[in-house]
Amino acid sequence: DEIGLIPCPEARYNRSPIVLIENKLGVESWCVKFLLPYVHNKLLLYRERKQWLNKDELIDITLHLLFIQIYFIFCRKELILSGTLNPLKDLHLGKLALTKFPKSPETWIHRRWVLQQLIQENSLPSPVTKGNLGAAPVQRIHRIVQEEMNVCSEAAGRYPSNYNAWSHRIWVLQHLGKLTVKVLLDELSSTKYWVSMHVSDHSGFHYRQFLLKSLIGRTVTDSNVLVQNQMVNEQNPSLQKEESAGAEAACVKEQSVDLPCCLEKELELCTELIDTYPGHETLWCHSDETLNNSHHSPATSNVPQAMDVDGFNESRSKQGYTQETKRLKRAPLQDSFGPQMEYQFIDKVLSTCRDADQARFATAYRKWLVTFLGQ
Amino acid sequence: MRLYSLSVLYKGDPKVHLLKAAYDVSTFNFFQRSSVQEFMTFTSQLIVERSELGSRASVKEQEYLCHVYVRNDGLAGVVIADNEYPQRVCFTLLDKVLDEFSRQVSKIDWPSGSPATISYAALDGYLSKYQNPRDADPMTRVQAELDETKIILVRR
Numbered sequence: 001d002e003i004g005l006i007p008c009p010e011a012r013y014n015r016s017p018i019v020l021i022e023n024k025l026g027v028e029s030w031c032v033k034f035l036l037p038y039v040h041n042k043l044l045l046y047r048e049r050k051q052w053l054n055k056d057e058l059i060d061i062t063l064h065l066l067f068i069q070i071y072f073i074f075c076r077k078e079l080i081l082s083g084t085l086n087p088l089k090d091l092h093l094g095k096l097a098l099t100k101f102p103k104s105p106e107t108w109i110h111r112r113w114v115l116q117q118l119i120q121e122n123s124l125p126s127p128v129t130k131g132n133l134g135a136a137p138v139q140r141i142h143r144i145v146q147e148e149m150n151v152c153s154e155a156a157g158r159y160p161s162n163y164n165a166w167s168h169r170i171w172v173l174q175h176l177g178k179l180t181v182k183v184l185l186d187e188l189s190s191t192k193y194w195v196s197m198h199v200s201d202h203s204g205f206h207y208r209q210f211l212l213k214s215l216i217g218r219t220v221t222d223s224n225v226l227v228q229n230q231m232v233n234e235q236n237p238s239l240q241k242e243e244s245a246g247a248e249a250a251c252v253k254e255q256s257v258d259l260p261c262c263l264e265k266e267l268e269l270c271t272e273l274i275d276t277y278p279g280h281e282t283l284w285c286h287s288d289e290t291l292n293n294s295h296h297s298p299a300t301s302n303v304p305q306a307m308d309v310d311g312f313n314e315s316r317s318k319q320g321y322t323q324e325t326k327r328l329k330r331a332p333l334q335d336s337f338g339p340q341m342e343y344q345f346i347d348k349v350l351s352t353c354r355d356a357d358q359a360r361f362a363t364a365y366r367k368w369l370v371t372f373l374g375q
Numbered sequence: 376m377r378l379y380s381l382s383v384l385y386k387g388d389p390k391v392h393l394l395k396a397a398y399d400v401s402t403f404n405f406f407q408r409s410s411v412q413e414f415m416t417f418t419s420q421l422i423v424e425r426s427e428l429g430s431r432a433s434v435k436e437q438e439y440l441c442h443v444y445v446r447n448d449g450l451a452g453v454v455i456a457d458n459e460y461p462q463r464v465c466f467t468l469l470d471k472v473l474d475e476f477s478r479q480v481s482k483i484d485w486p487s488g489s490p491a492t493i494s495y496a497a498l499d500g501y502l503s504k505y506q507n508p509r510d511a512d513p514m515t516r517v518q519a520e521l522d523e524t525k526i527i528l529v530r531r
Contacts, residue, residue, distance in 0.1 A: 005408050024405045100404065157402070197376055197507065199459050276509060277376075277461055 185244035376459035397498035
């Protein structure tokens, strides 16, 4: 389940350089310079017709490494496409590689290619009846998504602010996870502990910003859907459609209630972490961003969702709804959730903290609040 | 945020002895672990050698922060952590550990002691418990009032 390189400049004993302990594979470093030409020659024999490989490149170990890596990935792609190599096995190998090279861009890029192959495979029509096909692919995708979340989490833990791991995580949610509200909320809660224990990890907090922004986007979309359904209902009143609109209304209501709560909870988390762990700029940046998002979110103003629908009914067009949302956005924020609380918090921090960095961040944050919010 | 090692040493004249230590190298690549542990043992000893009696300091070594407290009676403690782990909690932990150690292990044994001869088993437990500073020490903010002026941050 793990691989590594054992620094060992000379072979002291006449034995294999491969070390296997507790399911972890190690390779003694002295053998690498023998291993590379050997592997390379093997590949050469396999791809005999390629003439552009000359002796100089063989000697240059750096080019060698790069070549082998690209070649390796290229060969594996071919093997997957021809059906010889199971994509899941390749994902497992990638996971292993990430234990040693958690940042490796090539590994992450190749991983996304393999996942795309899997998605395509999953959506192919099958001779099996629809009923049988129904359960398996969804479950399969769900399992894959969960596994990807784990892989990203582990890689993020092995290298500070591992941007590649976190952007892969975002990609998986966008392409495999469908960005449903449930998925977004689950991810928010499952990464909460992680970011609390990695308070200077910018990428981790950036991920949370992505989740919050997606939630905001989701709420607006679902409101639009609800409103469009209402329009349909008015034109074609039927019991079935009303029921579905009712169900949607319930869903949307739930989401719009959750959103201000989510944003408030996020701000609370920031405040708590800033207080407990002074002097981490990441936390202050996250505070900025969260407040920024809440300011632009239509759901956090004082006006309940019902008014949106009323406003729409009056104008009867999507245009009208958009105008309504804009009006709501400009409405003043509630006192309990907004600048007032932040000013109080900053003042408290400035008066009690002894960390020079913390004081600097608090002052900068105050300046930002004043210029940005104009209050 | 992570704690990697917790050691108790004795600053004798002229040499520094390691009395007891606990390590958590689980986050390191399996094949690096023993060399990382050696590095931490060596660094802890070196830092105590270079510190004065009755001092506290936080020394940055590569990507780690080594927090050291050397008491006036020569008993010393070193915590090696990453740069996210709060400094105050480290010193709270060191105070606590050295206090308990001095009550459980007689002073006579300090100058000649070694991990094999010293019987004090609480270090592993402390290291594990303090991995999450909030669980371990919820009153950390209050502790900040004490002795903070004496802490010197040495960056190398």
